[in-house]
Amino acid sequence: MSPMTDTEERLTTTLRYVADLPPGNVEVAPNARPRTAGPSRYALVPRRWLVFVGAVVVSVCLLVAGLVIAGLPGQGTAPGWELISTLNPAWEAVPGSLSLQVGFSLTCTGATTCFASGPNQAVYITRDTGHIWHQVALPGQPISGVQCASPNNCSILTFRESAPPKSDWSWFMSETSDGGRTWSSTRAPSAINVAVLMPSLATGVPSRYGWASVSCATMASCVIVAESVRPPVPSAALFTTDAGRTWAVANLPHRFVPSQIQCFARGQCLSTGFDSTTQTIAVAFSANGGSTWSAARVPDLSGAILSVSCSSLSYCMAVPISFTAAPTTSSVLVSTDGGHSWSLQAGPALPAGGTLWKLSCPVRANCWAMGDNWPVQVAFGGGPDGAFAAATTDTRGPWRSATLPPAVQGTEAVSCPSIGTCFALAWTTTLVLLEYRT
Amino acid sequence: MRNQSGGLFVDGHMSRNTGASVADNAGRPLAELFASEREGLRRLARLLTGSDAMAEDLVQEAFVRLQASHTAPANRGGYLRTVLVNLCRDHLRRQARARYRAVPVPLVQAPPEVDETWAAVCRLPFRQRAAVVLRYYQDLPEAEIANLLGCRPGTVKSSLSRALAKLRKELSP
DSSP, X not given: OOOOOHHHXXXXXXXXXXXXXXXXXXXXXXXXXXXXXXXXXTTTSOHHHHHHHHHHHHHHHHHHHXXXXXXXXXXXXBOOEEEEEEOOGGGXXXXXXXXXXXXXXXXXXXXXXXXXXXXXXXXXXXSSTTSSOEEOOOSSEESSOOEESSSSOEEEEXXXXXXXXXXXXXXXXXXXXXXXXXXXXXXXOHHHIIIIIHHHHHHXXXXXXXXXXXXXXXXXXXXXXXXXXXXXXXXXXXXXXXXXXXXXXXXXXXXXXXXXXXXXXXXXXXXXXXXXXXXXXXEEEESSTTXXXXXXXXXXXXXXXXXXXXXXXXXXXXXXXOSSSOOSSXXXXXXXXXXXXXXXXXXXXXXXXXXXXXXXXXXXXXXXXXXXXXXXXXXHOOOSOXXXXXXXXXXXXXXXXXXXXXXXXXXXXXXXXXXXXEEEEEESSSEXXXXXXX | OOOTTSOSSSSSHHHHHSSTTOBOTTSSBHHHHHHHHXXXXXXXXXXXXXXXXXXXXXXXXXXXXXXXXXXXXXXXXXXXXXHHHHHHHHHHHHHHHTTEEEEEOOOTTOOHHHHHHHHHHXXXXXXXXXXXXXXXXXXXXXXXXXXXXXXXXXXXXXXXXXXXXXXXXXXXX
């Protein structure tokens, strides 16, 4: 028997991988793209006539659509987002103009299951598309969002303050391997306290948490990145290969301040953030499970990267935010080489004073982006246009704006587990879950 | 027909037709056959259709056809597999008639090579896709694949060759 070629080996591995996935993980997006090959019942009609007739039909449709849109100012051009549930009332009291350090996070692993975490000591899970939310029992309050390497395997970082008079803090990494039904927690290493927590202890007030994020490519292999909020103590990465029993500290690139981390199979990790000296965006990547890091090539852009979404390790899109002023035009960062280099690309049109906050890319170049002018109004005096959402389905754009429910005033997070399935956390008078319906 | 966890035969006509007391026309309880064959068939149908939901339905349909068959097939496992492959082909033909092709949704944070290869496999025409799945997942010889697909072994060989050439071209850096 002849030896297998690389393609045959890759094919065999892929087929076994896909076949062994738990049910519910393999799906197609029906009618998502016009068929380009194969039999057609119009095969007897010359193709050029089909093209001509198609062009005429499309032109007429575009003309009609343009007239309709022109007659209905303010209406979006994409199918809409619908408000489907209100989250736990405990979040009602949290103001929308949250600090950038600790915001809300939404992670949806399928058409019905989402995790929502926020700064009021709570993580919630729904398994019925937002109708019922259950609070997840964790040892502390969340400092990171829930990150899922698969629908079943998710992780989150939490912290807890000990009872007075001795104020002390404990950090925990919590993991689930059954889609959030049960969680196991391990104490995170003390180095994370040095990196993130000491300033709070020094002042006695947790005035600033700093950024921290955890990602587990497998249940055993996890990486935490944590921002130092007491320079010159550098920000740090901590990694484990034994499910948190032992941890090692790794140096991040000089002056790099991490905001998020995403790890993939085979030790590939990507962390986004900013350069603490130049106050410009920065990205670091590791190819060995977080033990060594290199700086990625990024455009010279003031601000930080707060939201990043990778549809696979090769394709990622990120949102830069400005530290100094509300942007007048939006842009996104795109990497097609696993985060090693990034380039700017036009983002969606912004309403006056609006800022793009979060995005989610379930598939290469298919992304939803959301933003609002709520925090910007506080910081920079934004305009009245409120929350907005936009989608792109192409590597070069353009972005299409979408209609949000009228009551929505601000957006917190967006998560799209697959094409056509997207959820968002948004503010009305309380925190609500939105679902995108085609 | 599917319950919320994706399981089959919880309610509806199949549960009535496949209970432990119901035997197929070869005398062996169909429920026993279902228990032993279902998972493998489901995986095969998943690879052929790219859809878990459709795979479940087609596996169920294959068992319905087995139960309804008037002549008892000697190799019921092989019979089920043949019926299933045909059902998958019919399903994809129906999609083709709708003038659209479904695209695979990327697997949740699968390794990029897996995502890219899976997407490339899903773009293959049905015969080529079936040939590579039966050859490289099920390890079937070309003669048996030809039997399953209702074509000559030479056709299987050329389908495999073309499929591999396409994959090699699409997956090359």
